[in-house]
Amino acid sequence: MTKIKPFYDGLVLGGGIAGMQAALDLAGQGFEVLLVEKEPTIGGVMVGLNKVFPTLDCSSCICTPRMAEVAHHDRISVLCYTDLVRARRRNAGFEVILRKKPRYVVEEDCIGCSLCELACPYFAPHEFDQGLGARAAIYIPHGNAIPQVPVLDPDYCMLDGNCARACPKNCIDFAQQAEELSVGVGSIIVATGLRLTPMGAKKQYGGDRHANVMNPLAMERVQSSNGPYGHILRPSDGKIPRSVAYVQCAGSRDQSIGVPYCSRVCCMYALKQAIMIRHQRHDTQVTIYHMDIRAFGKGYEQFYRRAQSEGVRVVKAKVARITEVENGDLSLRVELIDEGGRVADIRHDLVVLSQGTIPGWRPEGALPLEVDDDGFFAIPDIAARPANSTAEGIFVAGVATGPKDIPDSIVEAGAAAMEAAMYLDRVRESAGEMA
Amino acid sequence: MILRVDPSITAELSQYGGDTAVKCFNCGNCTAACSLTNQESVFPRRYIRYIQLGLKDKMIGSLDPWLCYYCGDCSETCPRQAQPGKLMMASRRWLISMYDWTGLSRLMYRHEWVEVVMLALVALLVLALFTIPANFGFRLLAQHPEALRTVNLSDFAPKEVVHWGDIALASLLGFLLLSNAARMVFHVRRHAAGGAGWAFLAELREFVIEGFTQRRWRDCETGAGKHWLRHLLLVTAYGAMFCLVVVFLRWFQVENTSFHWSSLLGYYSTLVLMGATLGIMSDRLKKREQIHKDSDLADWLFVILLFLTGLSGIALHLARLLDLPLTTYVLYTVHLMIAVSMLTVEVPFGKWSHLFYRPLAMYLQAVEARRQHSAIPAGATRAPVTV
Amino acid sequence: MSEPKRDWQKDLKVFRERMGGLSEEKKAWAREQRDTLKAIRQALAGGPATIPQIAERTGMPGKKVLWHVMAMKRYGKVAECGQAGDYYLYELKEGGS
Incomplete structure (x- = not known):
């Protein structure tokens, strides 16, 4: 961990793939960058994904080198487990107040040996595995986490001191408290990413009630080799699912849950996960229920066809209701449009709700930015300056401005870094003229 | 089969209080959301399709609108806000006026x-x-x-x-x-x-x-x-x-x-x-x-x-x-x-x-x-x- | 090296006070988790079993059993050992209890 300096050219909010790319691109142009991440590790959503579409490359294999590059970059400082309190304009830049949450571990001293985690006898739901797996009350977020430093979760800590007793470096620090930091920055790039639509958003689906109705990020973890089960199993009883359903538009394009827009990635991740299920379990049937398949990007339509040729069933029908039947199986009520409009109740072992994306963070006064009705950051000139926010000197990238996939987020991060660089240059030039 | 599509029907229906038929993109959510539908009765989507295509004969000869009591579950959950329930209501009015020979x-x-x-x-x-x-x-x-x-x-x-x-x-x-x-x-x-x-x-x-x-x-x-x-x-x-x-x-x-x-x-x-x-x-x-x-x-x-x-x-x-x-x-x-x-x-x-x-x-x-x-x-x- | 050595036991005492001690709720949670793990270990004492089998032997819901077995597996106290129908079999690892 680098020491935090009093001034940076750029502050990047969010350590996901967009934020990391923006930080790298801005630092690559010679600027000093501070990357702030609210979670205990950088990597964002992408590092938890199993594969990326349409190439089926390993997601963390693409993400982790970037994480390492960010962490080791001479001109990038990383502050994890830190929230933005507020940023106020000062001259051409901003004065930023940050709040570093206590990890209860001294980062500089920790060697990432995990002995504290192994010494803790309690299990809590593991955030990285969407709660399907367990972790100790003190834990390193995951194998690829950066920094490889544990975090103690006071909600589950039984205060028995087992971790501190096991630590060979005596770096468990129960005295740690949240600390406020003040830094000056020349510009800000907001890359605060996404959250999924809540599982209970559509009450007819019972995503928050039925054990075997999963969110898509949980399915990514379940499919990952380092996932909670090590295999594709269903949560209610560890059964190998023989019939899996994907319910498309479960959290998007639905005015009734207040998310009218298309989340853009759900069709593709559902197809990808369906293919991966077929690869891992050749005899498991996968059915995708959809209103229409939106395969809009480079190579995406081909990917859609590939899924079908690999035995993924694609059925035009909007699922109206999911009911739990015996054994934790689920019954999906649909009208099968292509079969002459027949109403059917179809049974599956496991259901994935293709939840949509909603903004990961709302500024609520912390930043002088405007958001659109849907909560994503407003872009006044979306056609010509897609990375420029409503405030001068603040740029936006990735899903923070609206749903998008990984390639688009990376492109936008580059654009935001470029805009920030030009802004910093302009400020520098005019300061030079004044002097 | 040849269908004669009649776009004027959607406009006509809007005079009876149902102006959302064109919003429907036939996902079938309404039909599946309805607790009255079964193998015999499949509505409202099918009927909305008739409206969209202007299949007047099919519409007049259909019982579908009468099977609906307008609980509103379909309209509540319609992803397109096409108001299937309201369309059924407007269709009932339209049907009443079609049955009525006095005009x-x-x-x-x-x-x-x-x-x-x-x-x-x-x-x-x-x-x-x-x-x-x-x-x-x-x-x-x-x-x-x-x-x-x-x-x-x-x-x-x-x-x-x-x-x-x-x-x-x-x-x-x-x-x-x-x-x-x-x-x-x-x-x-x-x-x-x-x-x-x-x-x-x-x-x-x-x-x-x-x-x-x-x-x-x-x-x-x-x-x-x-x-x-x-x-x-x-x-x-x-x-x-x-x-x-x-x-x-x-x-x-x-x-x-x-x-x-x-x-x-x-x-x-x-x-x-x-x-x-x-x-x-x-x-x-x-x-x-x-x-x-x-x-x-x-x-x-x-x-x-x-x-x-x-x-x-x-x-x-x-x-x-x-x-x-x-x-x-x-x-x-x-x-x-x-x-x-x-x-x-x-x-x-x-x-x-x-x-x-x-x-x-x-x-x-x-x-x-x-x-x-x-x-x-x-x-x-x-x-x-x-x- | 001039910094005084951290006294974690003293810090823990202060931390405990700041947290308001251990709530009854939290104690009950910990007790329940210990009992759950114990029950699962007992259920597996006779040999490998599937999640539904453990659930039947312990009288606990499958979801809860799966979650705890996977927790034990992650920390090396249980291992997967073959398959029975649509379910995997799990066994206790030596020294795992």
Whole structure:
């Protein structure tokens, strides 16, 4: 961990793939960058994904080198487990107040040996595995986490001191408290990413009630080799699912849950996960229920066809209701449009709700930015300056401005870094003229 | 198969209060969301498809809109906000006007003022009945001021006059309604396969039970119990009042302060009528449930007139018991103006007719189901679906 | 190296006070987790079993059993050892209890 300096050219909010790319691109142009991440590790959503579409490359294999590059970059400082309190304009830049949450571990001293985690006898739901797996009350977020430093979760800590007793470096620090930091920055790039639509958003689906109705990020973890089960199993009883359903538009394009827009990635991740299920379990049937398949990007339509040729069933029908039947199986009520409009109740072992994306963070006064009705950051000139926010000197990238996939987020991060660089240059030039 | 697409139908339907058909992209959520759909009844999406394509023949011959009680689950969850429930409601109005050979219904639904004018005309006719003839009504009063000493309805509105008026009105409305219903049956059965003769008899039970109870409404998932019960009470009140006025008038219409047991039935009807209509009006003002969100003038007029019928009935009753002759006579006239105009306009042409069409639709559907069922060899069942 | 050595036991005491001690709720949670793990270990004492089998032997819901077995597996106290129908078999690892 680098020491935090009093001034940076750029502050990047969010350590996901967009934020990391923006930080790298801005630092690559010679600027000093501070990357702030609210979670205990950088990597964002992408590092938890199993594969990326349409190439089926390993997601963390693409993400982790970037994480390492960010962490080791001479001109990038990383502050994890830190929230933005507020940023106020000062001259051409901003004065930023940050709040570093206590990890209860001294980062500089920790060697990432995990002995504290192994010494803790309690299990809590593991955030990285969407709660399907367990972790100790003190834990390193995951194998690829950066920094490889544990975090103690006071909600589950039984205060028995087992971790501190096991630590060979005596770096468990129960005295740690949240600390406020003040830094000056020349510009800000907001890359605060996404959250999924809540599982209970559509009450007819019972995503928050039925054990075997999963969110898509949980399915990514379940499919990952380092996932909670090590295999594709269903949560209610560890059964190998023989019939899996994907319910498309479960959290998007639905005015009734207040998310009218298309989340853009759900069709593709559902197809990808369906293919991966077929690869891992050749005899498991996968059915995708959809209103229409939106395969809009480079190579995406081909990917859609590939899924079908690999035995993924694609059925035009909007699922109206999911009911739990015996054994934790689920019954999906649909009208099968292509079969002459027949109403059917179809049974599956496991259901994935293709939840949509909603903004990961709302500024609520912390930043002088405007958001659109849907909560994503407003872009006044979306056609010509897609990375420029409503405030001068603040740029936006990735899903923070609206749903998008990984390639688009990376492109936008580059654009935001470029805009920030030009802004910093302009400020520098005019300061030079004044002097 | 060649379809003749007629885009004018979507525009036409919007004149009946359903302007969202074009929003639908046929995902089928509404059909699956509906708790009344099954192998036999598949709606509303299929019907909305007919609207979009303008398949008028299919629309007229379809029973789908009558199978819907407008719980609003489909509209609540429609991803396109195409308001399938509202479209079903508009389709019911459209169907009523298609069944109606006089064309009045069509005029009424397309132009709200027509209904108001029709109501006013009938009300004026009733007023004329009590002001023009010399041997009863207000002219009789004018000639015999002593008649104002005590309430004597037999002089003001002789039972024979009212009774035969009732019969004439009931016959006329019955004729209009039945002839329209006959057209409905014709359109529905026109393209149906034969061999349903026995089924027509066997399912008559369904018609009677459904007509009195609307029991299928209870299968709706949302708000069904409350709305169904209220509707049922309203129907019993209506039925009781109908019997009192048309069949038992000679006992029901009594003089000044005297009392007859049939008044008890009248009290029940009036109370239910007013309670239920007040409840409906308050729900419509609150607009909490889908079913109450899209009421237009025609819907409001129906409920308001029902309420006013009850209110004027009570007022009339009180005035008679207090022995206030002129007040009683005026209220009597007003009461009839409201009730007769409402019945004349609503029974054959308007909202009231659903009380007949809906059970008729259930009946026709049951007939068709029975016919199809008897066509399937015994023991053959539909295989359960597994994917 | 001039910094005084951290006294975690003293810090823990202060931390405990700041957290308001251990709530009854939290104690009950910990007790329940210990009992759950114990029950699962007992259920597996006789040999490998599937999640539904463990659930039947312990009288606990399958979802809860799966979650705890996977927790034990992650920390090396249980291992997967073959398959029975649509379910995997799990066994206790030596020294895992």
